[in-house]
Amino acid sequence: MKTPRFLLPVATAGVLALSLSACAGGGGGGTSGGGSDAEANLDSRGPITYVQGKDNSNVVRPLIEKWNAAHPDEKVTFKEQTDNADQQHDDLVQNFQAKNADYDVASVDVVWTAEFAAKGWLQPLKDKMAIDTKGMLEPTIEAGSYKGTLYAAPVSSDGGILYYRKDLVPTPPKTWDEMMGMCSIAKQNNMGCYAGQFKQYEGLTVNASEAINSAGGSVLDKDGKPSLNTPEAEAGLDNLVKAFKDGNIPAEAITYQEEESRRAFQDGKLLFLRNWPYVYNLATTEGSSKVKDVLGMAALPGKDGPGASSLGGHSAAVSVYSDHKATSLDFVKFLVEEEQQKFFATQGSLAPVLGDLYEDQELVAKLPYLPVLKTSIENAVPRPVTPFYPAVTKAIQDNAYAALKGEKPAKDALSDMQKSIETAGAGS
Amino acid sequence: MATELGPTPVKQPASGAAPAHHGPKGVGEDNRIASQGRWATWLLAPTVVALAIVIVYPIISAIVMSFQKDAGLDPVTGLFTDGGSAGIQNYVNWLGQQCAAQGGGTVACPPGTLGGQFWSATATTFFFTVVTVALETILGFWMAMIMARTFKGRSLVRAAVLVPWAIPTAVTAQLWLFMFDFNGIINKLFNVSILWTGSEWPAKWAVIIADTWKTTPFMALLILAGLQMIPAEVYEASKVDGASAWQRFRLITLPLVKPALMVAILFRTLDALRMFDLPYILTGGANNTTTLSILVINQIRQGFNSAAALSTITFIIIFLVAFIFVRFLGANVVEQSGATGKGKK
Numbered sequence: 208m209k210t211p212r213f214l215l216p217v218a219t220a221g222v223l224a225l226s227l228s229a230c231a232g233g234g235g236g237g238t239s240g241g242g243s244d245a246e247a248n249l250d251s252r253g254p255i256t257y258v259q260g261k262d263n264s265n266v267v268r269p270l271i272e273k274w275n276a277a278h279p280d281e282k283v284t285f286k287e288q289t290d291n292a293d294q295q296h297d298d299l300v301q302n303f304q305a306k307n308a309d310y311d312v313a314s315v316d317v318v319w320t321a322e323f324a325a326k327g328w329l330q331p332l333k334d335k336m337a338i339d340t341k342g343m344l345e346p347t348i349e350a351g352s353y354k355g356t357l358y359a360a361p362v363s364s365d366g367g368i369l370y371y372r373k374d375l376v377p378t379p380p381k382t383w384d385e386m387m388g389m390c391s392i393a394k395q396n397n398m399g400c401y402a403g404q405f406k407q408y409e410g411l412t413v414n415a416s417e418a419i420n421s422a423g424g425s426v427l428d429k430d431g432k433p434s435l436n437t438p439e440a441e442a443g444l445d446n447l448v449k450a451f452k453d454g455n456i457p458a459e460a461i462t463y464q465e466e467e468s469r470r471a472f473q474d475g476k477l478l479f480l481r482n483w484p485y486v487y488n489l490a491t492t493e494g495s496s497k498v499k500d501v502l503g504m505a506a507l508p509g510k511d512g513p514g515a516s517s518l519g520g521h522s523a524a525v526s527v528y529s530d531h532k533a534t535s536l537d538f539v540k541f542l543v544e545e546e547q548q549k550f551f552a553t554q555g556s557l558a559p560v561l562g563d564l565y566e567d568q569e570l571v572a573k574l575p576y577l578p579v580l581k582t583s584i585e586n587a588v589p590r591p592v593t594p595f596y597p598a599v600t601k602a603i604q605d606n607a608y609a610a611l612k613g614e615k616p617a618k619d620a621l622s623d624m625q626k627s628i629e630t631a632g633a634g635s
Numbered sequence: 636m637a638t639e640l641g642p643t644p645v646k647q648p649a650s651g652a653a654p655a656h657h658g659p660k661g662v663g664e665d666n667r668i669a670s671q672g673r674w675a676t677w678l679l680a681p682t683v684v685a686l687a688i689v690i691v692y693p694i695i696s697a698i699v700m701s702f703q704k705d706a707g708l709d710p711v712t713g714l715f716t717d718g719g720s721a722g723i724q725n726y727v728n729w730l731g732q733q734c735a736a737q738g739g740g741t742v743a744c745p746p747g748t749l750g751g752q753f754w755s756a757t758a759t760t761f762f763f764t765v766v767t768v769a770l771e772t773i774l775g776f777w778m779a780m781i782m783a784r785t786f787k788g789r790s791l792v793r794a795a796v797l798v799p800w801a802i803p804t805a806v807t808a809q810l811w812l813f814m815f816d817f818n819g820i821i822n823k824l825f826n827v828s829i830l831w832t833g834s835e836w837p838a839k840w841a842v843i844i845a846d847t848w849k850t851t852p853f854m855a856l857l858i859l860a861g862l863q864m865i866p867a868e869v870y871e872a873s874k875v876d877g878a879s880a881w882q883r884f885r886l887i888t889l890p891l892v893k894p895a896l897m898v899a900i901l902f903r904t905l906d907a908l909r910m911f912d913l914p915y916i917l918t919g920g921a922n923n924t925t926t927l928s929i930l931v932i933n934q935i936r937q938g939f940n941s942a943a944a945l946s947t948i949t950f951i952i953i954f955l956v957a958f959i960f961v962r963f964l965g966a967n968v969v970e971q972s973g974a975t976g977k978g979k980k
Contacts, residue, residue: 293936296936297935297936324713325708325713325714325715326706326714326715327714327715353713354713406832406833406919406921407918407919407920407921407922408919458830458833459817459818459828459830459833461830461833462816462817462830462831462832462833467816467817470818471818474818594708594713594715595708595937597933597936597937598748598749598937601747601748601749601933601937602747602748603747604747605746605747605921606746606747608921609746612833612834623745623746623747624747626745626747627744627745627746627747627748629736629737630734630735630736630737630742630744630745630748630750631748631937632708632737633734633735633736633737633738
């Protein structure tokens with residue numbers, strides 16, 4: 208038997224194209240509200256699995272060992288994901304979509320909470336499943352909630368800090384204008400004035416939202432609708448645009464992610480830096496750091512007072528498909544207890560969600576940025592809480608980037624953001 | 636019943652009483668062909684099943700999904716609901732760069748949506764493909780000509796050349812990201828201050844440079860294999876006839892290496908059309924470096940069904956390119972051995 212000659216090119220091309228594009232397929236189909244799943248197995252106890260990204264500073268394993276020693280019949284197994292946030296997200300989506308009962312408790316990034324909750328994958332933490340949120344910082348609870356219901360218990364938090372050069376700036380600026388006024392000091396010392404993270408990626412969403420929120424604007428209103436066509440939002444984004452234009456933010460900051468901006472600051476090239484708490488340890492201990500003894504920390508500058516940081520951090524959520532929800536809930540409660548929170552802070556440098564711990568002498572001695580971080584988190588605004596977060600962050604990144612590069616005025620960029628976010632929510 | 640698994644040694648062992656298959660010659664032959672066919676079926680079955688599971692099923696499922704609407708939000712409960720059937724709307728939206736409008740219908744996608752990037756991503760993908768494959772072919776040919784000569788340490792050079800190809804692309808991209816940093820080695824070395832990943836053309840060239848560095852060795856080795864098929868006598872004869880080096884290259888090397896070259900170009904082209912890691916890590920798709928693959932991956936996070944439609948469109952584009960290569964440009968991937976017997980048409 209012989210294949211007709213003319214078919215061969217078609218077949219060859221087909222096989223080649225198939226094998227090369229097959230990797231791009233997505234998984235799983237539609238969704239439905241998980242009303243019945245959310246009612247099931249509420250009282251059931253037994254062994255469960257905890258899913259989290261790579262345990263880089265080895266905090267989760269000791270805690271699980273401690274739990275297992277106390278609960279021999281309800282042992283927790285640790286399922287460790289990669290250390291890439293996108294991969295963690297996609298792994299959770301795949302397993303929730305497949306209704307995998309082995310994903311009992313999952314660590315959820317604050318920006319995924321709304322999406323997972325709207326898909327009906329997370330057990331609402333109310334009634335029988337309620338947890339005690341007393342003592343937790345308000346913005347962290349907000350970030351774990353969707354439509355007024357708590358879906359994920361805050362476990363660790365994170366906020367932006369303004370790092371500055373104590374040797375050059377005696378008192379840190381409280382407002383953005385004050386900081387821009389100090390940029391002449393930077394010029395005298397032949398260095399850049401301010402930088403954050405302005406490459407087109409998630410970090411730009413963080414920085415642009417902070418600029419907008421700090422000036423009194425907001426990305427989304429209370430109903431989750433975009434609210435960017437306001438003078439406040441424009442003033443906020445314009446602060447960054449202007450700073451780029453007059454060189455107060457050095458031009459190369461358009462390529463900065465967290466690490467690039469940290470290196471520039473540590474090399475003495477920046478007077479002010481907006482970054483996360485992790486910079487403190489590295490900037491004070493790394494041998495090459497030129498700012499070891501002159502590192503100052505303050506809350507982000509705002510319009511009249513402290514600025515509104517974007518909120519980072521992780522929460523623990525119970526899957527609606529879990530077979531042992533009573534155990535899962537107990538484990539979540541265990542994670543947010545003071546003792547474990549302290550362990551997270553000392554061992555993993557994770558910011559606690561309990562307000563009192565920020566005044567704990569022992570902790571502050573170890574992590575001197577805690578008082579500043581508390582101000583930052585107390586004034587923080589969660590990044591837009593919306594089930595369409597990927598589309599919203601894309602709209603913010605692309606348009607803010609164009610504005611910062613001077614390709615369009617802040618006002619047009621915001622109105623394009625507004626329109627893009629509107630189309631994201633209209634797809635039903 | 637005695638069957639034979641494939642070709643058996645011709646010589647029967649001298650010892651042993653009656654050979655197992657002893658029938659008349661004709662009958663034995665028939666049996667053998669029939670049973671060989673059956674065996675072939677059994678031996679091929681696992682491969683066919685495996686291919687069906689890993690390639691055919693995902694493709695068909697992706698195509699089915701592409702005709703479904705993405706989940707929408709129930710305004711009352713705030714929960715996602717099934718989108719239902721979409722017909723060909725997903726495809727229409729991509730090709731026409733239309734996005735869903737509030738209150739039904741569609742509007743032209745505003746800047747900052749994935750939908751508004753389809754044609755620019757297609758153009759970017761083809762731009763990268765044409766430029767990188769052209770550069771890689773020229774440089775690869777040159778490297779292959781050098782490696783084809785006999786010189787001391789030739790095998791070391793051949794092995795060393797493969798190193799860039801052997802490094803995972805994601806790692807390569809991260810290395811180049813460091814080098815293209817504003818304070819990185821490239822700006823220092825040439826004493827310039829270019830924002831490599833921060834403006835359009837430098838960003839495109841950064842991707843092209845990194846990709847060329849990585850995949851030229853692949854081209855070089857495939858072309859080298861083709862060069863080594865050319866018998867040395869042909870060159871000797873042409874030298875005797877007084878052909879110049881350029882004539883030898885144009886009239887002997889090029890035509891004889893063409894089959895291998897076409898296959899190499901075909902593979903590289905299809906590979907370049909699905910470029911993802913390099914621009915994704917270097918620029919995150921900013922500055923007009925978003926390729927179709929980046930668009931698909933980003934869309935997967937925003938809605939599977941629309942992403943399925945986009946990956947089907949990408950598949951068709953790659954298919955067409957592959958078809959053009961195989962049908963019209965004579966990139967002979969499958970028939971290589973069979974065709975040589977028939978000679979030139």
